[in-house]
Amino acid sequence: MLLIGGTILAAGAGAAVAADCEINLRSADTHPAGYPTVEAVRWMGDQVKERSQGRICLEVFPASVLGEEKDTIEQTQFGVIDMVRASFGPFNNLVPETQIVSLPYIFRSPQHMYKVMDGAVGEQIAEGFAQHDLIVLGYYDGGARSFYNGQKPIKSIDDLKGMKFRVMQSDVFVDMMAAFGANATPMPYGEVYSAIQTGVIDGAENNPASYDTSGHFEVAKYYTLDEHLIMPEVLAISKVTWEKLAPEDQALLKTAGKESVGVMRDLWAKKIAESEQAVEKAGSEIIRGIDKTPFIAAMEPVYAKYVTTPEAKTMVDTIRSTE
Structure with a gap:
């Protein structure tokens, strides 16, 4: 039996299944079981x-079992973990090109992002x-990340002025909020609910699924679909693992990985629709x-920087000329 990853699987059902295979690959994700990214990679595993x-x-x-995102990225680079699904944020200082596709309004729609990234x-x-x-x-x-808050519906850029929003700890996000005329408050994701509830911040920004599953809709009922950031994510395999595989197995993984992208995007579209329906049913107003x-137009100084x-x-x- 060939174990590609650097750590032997723990005893149990997973190890029993793996024992039947010549090559065992481990993929890390911070999202919980049932989340579109997790299920898409599981689909890929079935195909492989x-x-x-x-x-x-x-x-x-799933669920950060193998570590938080930054840790699993590093472990995948070293071949300790074979594969990782990760957001582009942690790569912005490592792979400069990822910073460009992380800029506000660089993509006109999710479909535009798909065409560019494919x-x-x-x-x-x-x-x-x-x-x-990383391959x-x-x-x-x-x-697509949008604004939500507990104070008022945001229908124009003027409605953002002077408001306090939680953002990820990213210079781009801080500069984006300043350009909108709002105040950025970087803080860990787990503190957002109580911060909105106690008035430390007025709101935050995230995609509809996160707005739903985090329970933030309970304390911030106004959700504006401005879609200021449409974020691609990456599914990558360790170069260390890749170079141990035969060319035909590399081709198999490439094909299954590419096909899993369509599966994930379909699952994501369904998840977004379900989340929007759920929060509206609970009393949220979606603008x-x-x-x-x-x-x-307000993003010009951000792009200049x-x-x-x-x-x-x-x-x-x-990207802008891609139709």
């Missing part, structure tokens, strides 16, 4: 096992990941169809 006639097994470890721009970013020992198998959907033009090299400017132009 079937197409390899039981030679290759892929087990997904094309030449995605291939260019994959080359950046490969330089850091991209596909790009998932991290969702749709706002004019995004002033929001987009972060899009400074000829390469970055070319990528921005390529």
Whole structure:
């Protein structure tokens, strides 16, 4: 039996199944079981096992069982973990190209993001990941982040002025909020509920699924679909693991990984629809169809700060010209 990952599987059902395979791969995810990313990689594992006639097994470890995102990324780079599903945020300082596709309003819609990431721009970013020992198998959907708060409906950019919003600990996010005329308050995700409840902040921003599952809708009933950030995520395999595989097995994983992208995106669309319906049923007001033009125009100083090299400017132009 060949164990690709650096750590032997713990005893139990997973180990028993793995014992039947020649190659055992472990994939890490911070999301819980049932989440679209987790289920898409599990689907991939089923396909890989079937197409390899039981030679290759892929087990997904959800809910940060193998560590938090930053830790699992590093372990995958070293080959301790074989695969990881991760957001682009932790890579912004490592793979410069990921910072460009993390800019506010760089994508017009989720469909625009899919077309960009599945094309030449995605291939260019994959080359950046490969330089850091990660082989991209596909790009998932991290969702469209929008504002929610407990004070008032946000229908225009003027409604944001002076409000306090929690953001991730990211310079881009802080600068984005300043450009909107709002105040950024970086804080851990787990503190957001109580911070809104006690008035430390007015609200936060995230995708509809997170707004729902976190329970934030209970203390912030106004949710505005401004979609200021449409985030791709990456599914990657360790270069250490990759180079141990035969070419035909590499091809099998590449194909199954690419196919899992469509599965994930379909599951995500269903999850978003379910979450929006659930929060509205619970009393939230979802503000749709706002004019995004002033929001987009306000991002000019953010782009001026972060899009400074000829390469970055070319990528921005390529993304914007993609139809």
